[in-house]
Amino acid sequence: MTYGLRVWDASANLTFDSDDSVGGMVADVKTYGPSSTATLTYPTLAGFSVMVVPLFALYFGDFNVTSDTTLGYPRVVVSAAGYTRQFLVVVW
Amino acid sequence: MGYGLFIKNPAGELVIGTEGITYGYLGQATFVSTTAPGTTANSSMGYSTYTFAFAGNILVALPLNTTGTCALLGMGQSAGVWTISVHQSDGTTNSAGFDNETAPAAVYVFGAPESTPSGWGMNLFDAAGTICARLDRQPPAIRGRVQMSSSVASMAMPTVTTPAIIGGTADRSTSGIAAGVNWDNHYYARGWKLSGSTLVRQIYQTERALEGASAGSTNFINPVNAILIEADGL
Numbered sequence: 001m002t003y004g005l006r007v008w009d010a011s012a013n014l015t016f017d018s019d020d021s022v023g024g025m026v027a028d029v030k031t032y033g034p035s036s037t038a039t040l041t042y043p044t045l046a047g048f049s050v051m052v053v054p055l056f057a058l059y060f061g062d063f064n065v066t067s068d069t070t071l072g073y074p075r076v077v078v079s080a081a082g083y084t085r086q087f088l089v090v091v092w
Numbered sequence: 093m094g095y096g097l098f099i100k101n102p103a104g105e106l107v108i109g110t111e112g113i114t115y116g117y118l119g120q121a122t123f124v125s126t127t128a129p130g131t132t133a134n135s136s137m138g139y140s141t142y143t144f145a146f147a148g149n150i151l152v153a154l155p156l157n158t159t160g161t162c163a164l165l166g167m168g169q170s171a172g173v174w175t176i177s178v179h180q181s182d183g184t185t186n187s188a189g190f191d192n193e194t195a196p197a198a199v200y201v202f203g204a205p206e207s208t209p210s211g212w213g214m215n216l217f218d219a220a221g222t223i224c225a226r227l228d229r230q231p232p233a234i235r236g237r238v239q240m241s242s243s244v245a246s247m248a249m250p251t252v253t254t255p256a257i258i259g260g261t262a263d264r265s266t267s268g269i270a271a272g273v274n275w276d277n278h279y280y281a282r283g284w285k286l287s288g289s290t291l292v293r294q295i296y297q298t299e300r301a302l303e304g305a306s307a308g309s310t311n312f313i314n315p316v317n318a319i320l321i322e323a324d325g326l
Contacts, residue, residue, distance in 0.1 A: 027113070055151070
């Protein structure tokens, strides 16, 4: 490791190494009711990719939350759906 | 970014930063009970219930295995205790078509950073002065992104010793079978299962209902994202 971050616990066990971390960073955690709509933007994260991760198994096939970087930074669009959505915004 | 900290991996991907929320490992949830699935044409799937005491928000990761399908069905907090509902199939189905239920090997719980800094290690603060990472707790060891587009039901797994997953699908399938004057409607969702070194979103029956109209024949496999973590040692 030439750069990055390593974390050890109080017993000197390595518990985190940024070299091994592949997948991204949680930028946000959100909950929206069935009829709620919203547009979330993250201009301070310009240049990074984005995806949304539903936290639960959803049975009705209408998650209706999308993400993109059309603006040059992450954007999440929440449309109305049949029930409450809870999700992570992950950037990398 | 005019201030703060970004930590990246060697590929330049963001790992931890002051523009994010770094959850920390709290422990395994406590098993409460397993409810068996129904056995009739008017019944529901089985599930297991867990609890975990924590005042803040949590993320739950479920271990993946080749035996049966898993899915996080829901969670809610009351008086500082989270109740977590999980589906884990034992790999068999009963006479009504439901997965037979077993308790998952573990339910891993990660917590949002608390508002008070830890007494040691590193604390990160966001622009509002709120703690966004407390590294006295082990961050999730993220090892890969699941990004399946519509109608894609599997992907190759990265190398992970004890894989666990954060995230659920938003799929739905139905079938209606004529049953006298009624319809024996079957409703399905999808969860996660390993098949060798492949991650599969596996169909499972959530409900059967005798109804006056057919549920029709549908099979929605929608785009889905999730996070794979290394749970070895948790």
